[in-house]
Amino acid sequence: MKSKILALLGGTLLSASAMAGGYQVNLASQRQIGMGHTGTGIQTGTSSIFFNPGAMSYLQENGVTVGASALVSYISYRSTNFTSATAEADNPVKTPFQVYAAFSINDKLKAGLGAYTPYGSTVRWGDEWNGRFGLSELSLAAFYFQPTLSYQLTDKIGIGAGLIVATGSVNLQRQLPLQGPDGNEPGIELDGSADTGFGYNVGIYFQPSEKFSLGIDYRSRIDLKVEDGDITYSNLPNSATALFPGKTFSAELPLPATLSVGIGYHPTERWTIAADVSHVGWSAYDKLRFDYDQPVAGRPFSENQRNYDDAYIYRLGAEYKATDNLMVRAGAYYDNTPVQNGYLTPETPDSDSRGLSAGISYGFSDKFSVDASFLYINKEERTDTGEFSGGVAGTFKSVAYIPGIGLNYNF
Template sequence: MKSKILALLGGTLLSASAMAGGYQVNLASQRQIGMGHTGTGIQTGTSSIFFNPGAMSFLQENGVTVGASGLVSYISYRSTNFTSATAEADNPLKTPFQVYAAFSINDKLKAGLGVYTPYGSTVRWGEEWNGRFGLSELSLSAFYFQPTLSYQISDKLGIGAGLVVATGSVNLQRQLPLQGANGTEPGIELDGSAETALGYNVGIYFQPSEKFSVGIDYRSKVDLKVEGGDITYQGLPASATALFQGKSFSAELPMPATLSLGIGFHPNERWTIAADVSHVGWSAYERLRFDYDAPVAGNMSSINQRNYDDAFIYRLGTEYAATDKLKLRAGAYYDNTPVQDGYLTPETPDADSRGLSGGIGYAFSDKFSVDASFLYINKKERTDTGEFSGGVAGTFKSIAYIPGIGLNYNF
């Protein structure tokens, strides 16, 4: 029983952390979401801070952008062991956001600052579903701050680099497979904040002609560390206190590096077509170790394997200037899952993802404009045993609806 509890605990914690990456839904710009989240090989305005810092040097005006999305997700579960066991996660609305500001130091040199939330979600399965010993609730958030410089080497070539300063937090709750007071099941909650971590984002943008452009961007791995996270118990029976003495935990999670190549094509002054391919270095996530200040499930630490594979994301998007003020956008992408068979978990049951998006942009004046977007994500239905990850055997299906709006001001 002690080893079973430890495996469940370790697996849950590791999966919860990994959800930020394995369920990677980038929402870095409302204009670019409408175009399938392409942007590496084209000029994207202030959001070049994220997509390609090299393109920021081509900005003609100073600008500020503020945007947010409303992430509504649905996850369903059906047991493969007990056909009558089904569940649906009660996930609250999440609001990832982005803020960008870019300024000209001179004709060649631009400076900018980006603040965005590349990871974050909340999943609530409740305390009665079949996998409650794996997870009942998870809340995870990450915040990135990126000061950036960009230099235009020539009228065709720009380079840029940004320092990424990252932090975040996690709260995880689940039931324990023990008999508590009055026949209830005890629970455990882990809550912690990540220490400040550093990374970088570098890019090169090249536009050899008015009709064609290309870009490459590299966002480095960021290692987030939790030190002194709090462990609390609810309804733990006196007979189990010797096994569960831990009050704090520490762990480390790699946020993988991403290398993106993008191209842009402008057949005429009204059309923009963009395509991106991204390689995400998920293989950096092999395993994760949790250390406790005192025994948890009778052990001072737990190690759980993940063995993620590197994965590719393919994106395609377009924008059409219907009038001088109105722009129409559409896009699509395909995101390969890094999760191998046997490693699926209920925190965010990952599978190959298909995304479809659309959007509009409207300029009220030369200085003020609004972007609106909508993204639909459909993950393939996936059945897995979770035998290597401490997951819950069953079939999972996930979809998400993500509307968003952004405000742009140039000066």
């Protein structure tokens, strides 16, 4: 029984952290969401702070952008073992946001500040489903703050760099395979905040002609550490308390580096076409170790392999200036999963993803405009054993509907 409890606990913790590393929320700009989240090789306004700091040096006006999305996701599960158990996650709506501000120091030098949420989700499976000993609920949030400088070397080349300051939090709950004093299963909850982590975002933007532009952007790996996260138990029987004296945990999570290359094509003054390819270094996430202040299920630590693969994201988008005040957009992308067979978990039932998007912008004046976007994500149905990650054997299917709105003010 002791070894079974330990295996379940270790696998769950590692899977929860995979949510932060293996599940990426690409919702950094309402305008760019409408274009398939392209933006590395074109000028995107204040959101160049995220997509390519080198392009920020070409801004003609000071500006502030505030935006948010409503992430509505659905995840279903079907057992492939000896039962016909099914479940659907009851996920609340999440609201990832972005805030950007850019200012001119002089004609060539620009300064900016960005705040955005590249990771974050909540999944609620409940305490009655087939995998409740792996997970009943997980909430994750990560926040990035990025002060940035950008300099226009020539009329055709701009460079930029930003310091990323990252922080976050995680809350995980699950049931224990025991019988509590009241006859119900005990529960365990892990709650922790990450120490501040640091990274950088650098970019080069090149526009050789009025019709063509290209860019390269690199966001570095960031290691987030949780120290003295709280472990609490509910309904634990007296006979099992000796196995669970641990009250705090610590762990380290690598958030992988991303290298993006993008091109822009402007066939006419009204059209902009963009394409991006991103390489995400998920192979940095090979394993995680969790250390406890006192033993949990008889062990002072737990460790599990993850062995993620590097992955690519392919994006395509277009924007059309219908009138002086109205712009319309559309885009698509394909995102390869980094999760190998045998490592799928109910926290992140990841698979290859396809996204379709659309968006509009309307300018009410020279200073004020509104962006609106909609993104549909469809992850391929995937059956997996989860044998190497402490996951739950079965078939998972995920879709998401993500409307968003943004406000822009130039001065």
